[in-house]
Amino acid sequence: MVEPVDAKELIDAAIERAEAAHEGTEGAERAAERSFRDRVSVLIGVIAVTLAIVHMAAAGAQRESVLKAVEASDTFAYMQAKIVREAVYKTAGGDAATRADYAREAARLRQPSRSGHGIGQLEEKGNELQAERARAVAAGEGYELGETALQMAIVLLSIALVARSRPIVWGAAGLAGAGALVALATAFSVALPWA
Numbered sequence: 001m002v003e004p005v006d007a008k009e010l011i012d013a014a015i016e017r018a019e020a021a022h023e024g025t026e027g028a029e030r031a032a033e034r035s036f037r038d039r040v041s042v043l044i045g046v047i048a049v050t051l052a053i054v055h056m057a058a059a060g061a062q063r064e065s066v067l068k069a070v071e072a073s074d075t076f077a078y079m080q081a082k083i084v085r086e087a088v089y090k091t092a093g094g095d096a097a098t099r100a101d102y103a104r105e106a107a108r109l110r111q112p113s114r115s116g117h118g119i120g121q122l123e124e125k126g127n128e129l130q131a132e133r134a135r136a137v138a139a140g141e142g143y144e145l146g147e148t149a150l151q152m153a154i155v156l157l158s159i160a161l162v163a164r165s166r167p168i169v170w171g172a173a174g175l176a177g178a179g180a181l182v183a184l185a186t187a188f189s190v191a192l193p194w195a
Contacts, residue, residue, distance in 0.1 A: 037161060040169055044157045047176045051150040054183040058143030061136050068133035072126050079122035082109050086119065135189075142186030149179025 089106035092099070112118040116125065156172035159165075185192060 040161050047153050054146045061140035065133050065136035068129050072129035075126040082119050139186050142192055146179040146183030149175050
């Protein structure tokens with residue numbers, strides 16, 4: 001038979017063992033949760049830096065698009081002014097010598113020049129600028145798509161921190177990877193299928 005004092009000691013020892021085991025389990029759970037939060041926080045930081053870089057590239061592409069549009073517009077306006085001058089020279093009156101001078105001047109406006117200001121040269125340059133603008137617009141759209149994916153990944157990672165969900169982390173990491181790949185493909189001028 002067990003004496004009451006011995007029974008109390010056995011019970012106290014069993015309680016201490018149970019509490020120690022429970023504290024050990026809680027400590028391990030807290031350490032695992034802390035490790036999870038730390039990793040997700042670092043991932044958020046890496047994605048945020050990537051987002052900032054992609055955003056700078058998108059802003060640069062947008063700026064380039066606007067500059068090329070303005071430059072193309074200026075080039076075409078200059079070309080049109082030369083066409084108007086050419087028309088004036090071709091239709092101007094006067095004696096035969098004056099008309100011949102005007103005809104030579106009208107022909108000169110069409111001829112290529114070293115400065116690149118012939119009507120045909122200006123048209124070519126304007127078309128090139130429009131093509132560059134179109135490439136910059138497409139790049140801006142590619143970067144914006146990458147930005148959007150990265151922003152969504154950051155939001156999902158924030159949700160994963162609250163929900164303590166590894167599947168959400170994996171989904172967010174995949175989305176961030178896709179966004180970074182789209183931005184990288186855009187940077188290397190790889191044509192995106194939907195662009």
